[in-house]
Amino acid sequence: MKKTIALALVVMLAVTSLFANGGSESTAADADTYVIGFIGPLTGDNANYGIRCSNAANLAISEINAAGGIDGKQLRLIAENSLGTVDGAIAAYEKLVYSDNVCAIIGPVFTSPALAVAQRCYEDGIVMITPSATHKDVTSVGDFVYRTVPSDSLQSEVAAHYFYEVMGLRNIACLYAMNDYSQGLATGVEEIFTQLGGTVSAMETCMVGDRDFRTQLGAIRSTDAEAIYIPNYTVEDAQILEQAYQLGMNLPFLSSDGFSDPEIYNLAGDFTDGVIYVGPAQAEASTILTDFTAAYSAAYDGDLPDSFATNAYDATYILAAAIDRAGSADRQAINDEVKATTDFSGANGIINFADNGDMIASQGVYQVEGTTPVYLGSFQVVDGHIVQVD
Amino acid sequence: MDTLIQYLQYFVNGITLGSIYALIALGYTMVYGILKFINFAHGDILMVGAYIGLLTYTALLGSSTSAVWMLAAFFIAMIISMAFCALLGMFIERVAYKPLRNANRLAPLLSAIGVSFILSNGAAWIFGAQSRRFPYPFDDTPIVIAGLSITPHQILTMAVSVIMMIVLTLFVNKTKMGKAMRATSLDQSTSELMGIDANKIISMTFAIGSALAAVGGILASFDFRVYASMGTMTGLKAFVAAVIGGIGNIQGAMIGGILLGVLESIGAPLLGIPSALRDTIAFAALIIILLVRPEGILGKNEREKV
Numbered sequence: 001m002k003k004t005i006a007l008a009l010v011v012m013l014a015v016t017s018l019f020a021n022g023g024s025e026s027t028a029a030d031a032d033t034y035v036i037g038f039i040g041p042l043t044g045d046n047a048n049y050g051i052r053c054s055n056a057a058n059l060a061i062s063e064i065n066a067a068g069g070i071d072g073k074q075l076r077l078i079a080e081n082s083l084g085t086v087d088g089a090i091a092a093y094e095k096l097v098y099s100d101n102v103c104a105i106i107g108p109v110f111t112s113p114a115l116a117v118a119q120r121c122y123e124d125g126i127v128m129i130t131p132s133a134t135h136k137d138v139t140s141v142g143d144f145v146y147r148t149v150p151s152d153s154l155q156s157e158v159a160a161h162y163f164y165e166v167m168g169l170r171n172i173a174c175l176y177a178m179n180d181y182s183q184g185l186a187t188g189v190e191e192i193f194t195q196l197g198g199t200v201s202a203m204e205t206c207m208v209g210d211r212d213f214r215t216q217l218g219a220i221r222s223t224d225a226e227a228i229y230i231p232n233y234t235v236e237d238a239q240i241l242e243q244a245y246q247l248g249m250n251l252p253f254l255s256s257d258g259f260s261d262p263e264i265y266n267l268a269g270d271f272t273d274g275v276i277y278v279g280p281a282q283a284e285a286s287t288i289l290t291d292f293t294a295a296y297s298a299a300y301d302g303d304l305p306d307s308f309a310t311n312a313y314d315a316t317y318i319l320a321a322a323i324d325r326a327g328s329a330d331r332q333a334i335n336d337e338v339k340a341t342t343d344f345s346g347a348n349g350i351i352n353f354a355d356n357g358d359m360i361a362s363q364g365v366y367q368v369e370g371t372t373p374v375y376l377g378s379f380q381v382v383d384g385h386i387v388q389v390d
Numbered sequence: 391m392d393t394l395i396q397y398l399q400y401f402v403n404g405i406t407l408g409s410i411y412a413l414i415a416l417g418y419t420m421v422y423g424i425l426k427f428i429n430f431a432h433g434d435i436l437m438v439g440a441y442i443g444l445l446t447y448t449a450l451l452g453s454s455t456s457a458v459w460m461l462a463a464f465f466i467a468m469i470i471s472m473a474f475c476a477l478l479g480m481f482i483e484r485v486a487y488k489p490l491r492n493a494n495r496l497a498p499l500l501s502a503i504g505v506s507f508i509l510s511n512g513a514a515w516i517f518g519a520q521s522r523r524f525p526y527p528f529d530d531t532p533i534v535i536a537g538l539s540i541t542p543h544q545i546l547t548m549a550v551s552v553i554m555m556i557v558l559t560l561f562v563n564k565t566k567m568g569k570a571m572r573a574t575s576l577d578q579s580t581s582e583l584m585g586i587d588a589n590k591i592i593s594m595t596f597a598i599g600s601a602l603a604a605v606g607g608i609l610a611s612f613d614f615r616v617y618a619s620m621g622t623m624t625g626l627k628a629f630v631a632a633v634i635g636g637i638g639n640i641q642g643a644m645i646g647g648i649l650l651g652v653l654e655s656i657g658a659p660l661l662g663i664p665s666a667l668r669d670t671i672a673f674a675a676l677i678i679i680l681l682v683r684p685e686g687i688l689g690k691n692e693r694e695k696v
Contacts, residue, residue: 045617047519178666205666209623211614214403215655216665222396235521235615243613246532247399248539267523267615 033074034323036061036316037096039107039117041084045209045235048263049308050109053131054079055300056292056309057106060316063295070324077316078102082113089113093120103329104128104322104338106315109308111135111180118145126331127338129319131311134257135184139357144335146357148311148318148348150280152181155256156188158363158379159278161386163189163227163254164196166365166379167276172254173202173225175216175240177232185231185256201225206236213240217247231256238267245271252276261306265371272368280307280348281364281378281389289347314346362389395537400656406544407613408651409551413606414628415635415643416558417599423575423638424595425491430502431482432603433625434509435475439604440611440620441517443471444524457528464527468608472601479600480593488589506621514618524611547609554605555644558598562640571595575638627654627669630676636689645687650675 038057040050054077061075069075078100080092089108096102097120104127108114114133121128122142129146130138136153139145163169172193176186190200201223204216217240220228228244228251230237237255244251257279264272292313296305305313321344322337323329344351352360362380366373378389414436421429447467451460486505490498532541562568573581574591582588606628607621614620627650635646650672657671658664679686 043514043519044619045519045521205664207666207669210666210668212403212407212655215400215658215668218396218399218403219659219665222392239613239615246530246539246541246544248532248534248537263520267521269523 032072033076034070034329035076035078035100035102036319037092037100037102037105037107038077038079039082039089039092039096039105039113040079040109041088042079042081044084046084046110046233048234048261049132049306050082050084052261052303052306052309053107053109053312055303056131056296056305056313057316059292059296059299060313060320064317064320070320071327075320075323077106082108082110084110084113086113086116089117090120093117097124097126102126103331104319104334106131106312106319108133111138111184114138115141115180121145125335127319127322127335129315129338131315132308133181135180136188137184143339143357146315146338146353146359148315148346148351148359149257149308150361150363151358152184152188154358154361155278155363156185157192157381158365158386159185159229159254159256160189160192160196160198161381162278162365162379163229164193164198165386167227169198169226171199171201171223171225172227172229173204173220173223174200174229174231175202175204175206175213175220176230177206177208177210177236179208181258182232182256186229189229189231208233208236210236211239213243214247217244217249220251221247221249225251227252227254229254231258233258234261234264234267238264238271241268241271241275254278257307259368260366260373261308262304263306270370273370275368276376277366277368277373279364279366280311281362282375286345286347286349288345292347310347314344314348314351317346318344318351392537397656397659398538400659401652402538402540402544404652404655405648406547406651407655408631408648409548410606410610410613410624410647411628411631411650412644412647413551413554413602413609414625415632415647416555416640417603418629418632419635419637419640419643420571420595420599422632423640424571424578424592425487425498427487427495427498428502428629429487429596429599430499430625430629431486431505431509432599433621433628434506434513435479435482435600435621436603436607436610436624437513437616437618437621438478438509439471439475439600439607440524440616441513442474443467443604443608444522444611444616446470447524447527460527468605471604471608475600475604476597479596479603483593483596488592510618510621517618519618521615521617524608524616526612543612547612550605550609554602558602558640561598567591567594623669627672630672633686634676634679636686639686639688639690642686642688649687 038054040053041047042050058077061077065074082089082092106129108117109132111133114130118138118141121144127144132149134149134152136151174186176182202220230240253275255277259277260279322334325337326333354360362378364378365376379386380389417432450463482505486501487498528542530541530543532539570586571591574588578588631646631650632643635642653675654668654672658668
């Protein structure tokens, strides 16, 4: 008799713990909220990127919630700090996926963390949409990984063609940081620029967090380079521009979408004048973009969104639409619906995903006048030649 | 010829960088000389110095654009920052190190690491995570002579560093307080028997070291920007400079700082290795110098007292 009671107790305990498990999973799924995770650097040198992206995602969510949510359910964003590092991003991922039970993830913001998290998302079967990780390998992990930012391979292709064909440069130098993002772009441009017949006379490197680039710039000065390509984040680029000026160098600078963060104008001031950078194509003046910019500025004390924040805003809406169509927090169903996204019209224009999860896009070219980027047009490479799209 | 100019340019840049390291290395070396203790919070003092300097400078300047007032405001801000850091250094010593003076040698070291975290995280919390520019208090148009370029802020950095080092050397060698400092560093208990108040000397050492760090921090912010973790790498390199020069030796810290700056600037191109490895060169130099001269360039090989 005692044995039976003991057995019953054990069974009951097992069942309750099963339910408890199920229960904690359903807090996210079945209650009246859908929980989305965000991973990005919220402190540190590059916090500007993470903060703007999470702000934009939060803005999208509050707009969706204000409009009644998804079938009456509210959306909620849990933003976790990756510190911009792989370790930090993995820790954030584990908290979001195993403890908070989010139904999808926006982020990570940087390439190296995104590569690591993409692998985990693929294994665990949870959708991640990064608004900013541009390395060509991010989406090659497999299913479940998407981005609302063009891949580097696209960016470096257009950049190299633009430098060679449109600007007529034949000899350039690169100065890039040893991280996946900068290295990926620099080596991509080097490869294509050389294929086109140009010369890359210096590939100078630095470490993330370096503050003194005079040695590298000095080495570039002694080459015949006609321009310097600096595909880095704002902190490094600001220092490079200023120190080049201090060394009396007046070569034109070329950069990448990292330059589209307005923080560069706080850090580098006037030294940005004349820089040409390849970044996201500007959406045709749409009301979505102007509305978003205005709403963002109103919500965050007049701060302006960078291109990644715009991508995060679109990513959030794409995710919300997918959840709506899936009708549940089922991670597989959400993946199917994100994949099925067709002609989504967001702040960045019409968005479609390629089979590998990459965004299909053309690239924009900008030239900075003083501290204002001027749009030169958007370009695509067709049959080995650059074509202006608009 | 071009290569010569090129290397002269690396050299000039290296000396500027090195004079900042030297100023900060002085704080490490002076404290070590007296307490045989590495103050790992010293790097964060330079960060506090940079912030205080930046805040006072901006506040003093207001909307003024007068060239004279800009320069004056800069030096006033520097003095205020030095005073603040001197007090901060003394306060930290009193609160976090003095109670541990007779404890296990590891205890004050750990306490210093704790202080370092408190300062850098505190700054990140108060001032935010983003880097800030320290505006030049003058027109920073580079002066180019025969392809060799030097900017006014580099000249300022070198000049201020040299003046500070001369003043410090005179103070240590010519004044009574300096004599007391040297005596305490040689033998604390004997100097106490001679009527020197060791506590006072230790406080003073922290004050002087921290004030120099404040100057180093402000000068460093022109090139490095002001941010909460700016003291970590710069502090570590200054510590390396102090060890290369012979820790405990004031002239050694100056030589070590300049040497490290020049090595860092010139090492990679000279050896033909990627510039990203410049810090590696600096730290490899540390290892080599320690292997050849474990006591550092000017360090004394202290004989064991029996």
